[in-house]
Amino acid sequence: xxxxxLIGFLAGVFGGIAGVGGGxxxxxxxxxxxxxxxHRASGTSLVTLVFxxxxxxxxxxxxxHVDFLAAFLLAVTAIFSARAGARFSHSLPEATxxxxxxxxxxxxxxxxxxxxWLPHVSxxxxxxxxxxxxxxxGIFTGFQSGIMGGGGGAVSIPAMVLLAGFSQHMAQGTSLLxxxxxxxxxxxxxxxxxxxxxxLLKGMIPGIxxxxxxxxxxxxxxxxxxLRYIFAIMLFWIGIRYVRTPPxxxxxxxxxxxxxxx
Numbered sequence: 001x002x003x004x005x006l007i008g009f010l011a012g013v014f015g016g017i018a019g020v021g022g023g024x025x026x027x028x029x030x031x032x033x034x035x036x037x038x039h040r041a042s043g044t045s046l047v048t049l050v051f052x053x054x055x056x057x058x059x060x061x062x063x064x065h066v067d068f069l070a071a072f073l074l075a076v077t078a079i080f081s082a083r084a085g086a087r088f089s090h091s092l093p094e095a096t097x098x099x100x101x102x103x104x105x106x107x108x109x110x111x112x113x114x115x116x117w118l119p120h121v122s123x124x125x126x127x128x129x130x131x132x133x134x135x136x137x138g139i140f141t142g143f144q145s146g147i148m149g150g151g152g153g154a155v156s157i158p159a160m161v162l163l164a165g166f167s168q169h170m171a172q173g174t175s176l177l178x179x180x181x182x183x184x185x186x187x188x189x190x191x192x193x194x195x196x197x198x199x200l201l202k203g204m205i206p207g208i209x210x211x212x213x214x215x216x217x218x219x220x221x222x223x224x225x226x227l228r229y230i231f232a233i234m235l236f237w238i239g240i241r242y243v244r245t246p247p248x249x250x251x252x253x254x255x256x257x258x259x260x261x262x
Contacts, residue, residue: 001203003033008048008207015052015208016059016215017227018234019172020153022052022208028241036197043190044197044204046086046145049183051205052212053176059216060173067170071177073134074156078142078182085146086189102242108158109235113228126165133163141178146186152179154235161228168228172219176212 007029015022023045030041060066137159141152153175160171190196219227 004200004203005207007033008204009211010207011048011204012052012055012208012211012213013215013218014211014234015176016056016212016217017219017222018153018215018231019056019060019157019175019219020234022048022212026204030200034200036200037195039190039193040195040197043187043193043195044200046183046187046190047196047201048204048208049145049179049187051208053179053183055209055212056176056216057173057180059213059220060169060176063169063173063220065167065169065173065220066177067166067174068177070134070160070164070166071174073131074138074141074174074178075181077135077138078145078152078178079185081139081142082146082152082182082186083142083189085143086186088143088147099243102239102244105154105235105239105242108154109232109239111158111162113232130164133159138178141175142182142186145179145182146189152182154238157231168224168231169219172227172231173216176216 007026010029011022011026014020014025023042026045026048027038027041030036030044031038036044057066137156141156144155145152153172156175156178157168157171160166160174161168166174187196222230
C-alpha cells in the first residue's frame with residue numbers, strides 16, 4: 001500500500017509539472033518493483049490518468065491555463081482512438097512498437113527545443129485550420145494513450161504549442177483535461193481484458209491526486225520557456241529509454257504468441 005502510494009505521488013508530481021499522465025514514471029516502477037506485466041501496468045496506468053487529469057486540471061484552471069473548447073475538440077476524437085489504440089496494443093510486438101515510439105518522441109523533443117527558430121510558429125493556425133489540427137491531434141493523442149498507457153500529452157502538447165499558438169502552460173493544462181475521457185475509455189478496454197490491478201489502485205489514486213496537484217502548482221511558477229524545456233527533456237529521456245528497448249527473447253516471443261491466441 002505504501003509503495004503504491006509513493007509511486008502514485010511521484011508519477012503525479014511528474015505528470016502535473018509536464019502536463020502528461022506520468023506513465024513514464026509509473027509503468028517502469030510497476031514493472032520493475034511491483035513485478036506487473038507490461039500490459040497490466042499500462043492498463044493500471046490508464047485508469048490513474050483520470051485522477052491525474054482531475055487534480056492537474058483543477059490546479060491549471062485556477063491560473064486560467066485551460067482552454068475548454070480546445071480540450072473538447074481534442075477529446076471528441078481521442079475517446080474513439082484511445083479504445084482502438086488499447087485494442088491495437090495487443091496485436092503488435094511490444095519491443096518494435098516501443099522503439100518506433102521512442103524515435104518519434106526524440107523528434108518531438110528536438111522540435112520543442114527549436115520552437116523559437118521554426119518558421120511556422122510565428123504564424124499559428126486559426127479558424128477552421130486550428131480546429132482541424134486539434135481534431136487530428138486528438139486522434140493521435142488517444143491512439144498513443146491506448147497503446148502506451150500514457151496520457152497522450154507527448155502528441156497533443158506539441159501540436160497545440162507548435163501549430164496552434166498555445167503557450168506551454170495553456171497546452172499542458174488543456175492536455176490534462178483531455179486525459180480524463182481518454183484515460184477512462186482506454187482504461188475500460190484494458191479492464192475488460194483483465195489488465196488492471198484494482199488492489200494497487202487503492203494506494204495509487206490518493207498519491208496521484210496529491211502529486212498531480214502539487215506538480216501543477218509548481219509548474220504555474222515556472223516561466224513558459226523553462227517549462228517547455230523541462231517538457232522537451234522529459235520527452236527526450238523517455239524516447240531514449242524506448243529506443244533502447246532490447247529485442248524479446250525467443251521464449252518470450254513464443255509466450256506472447258500463445259497469449260494472443262487465447
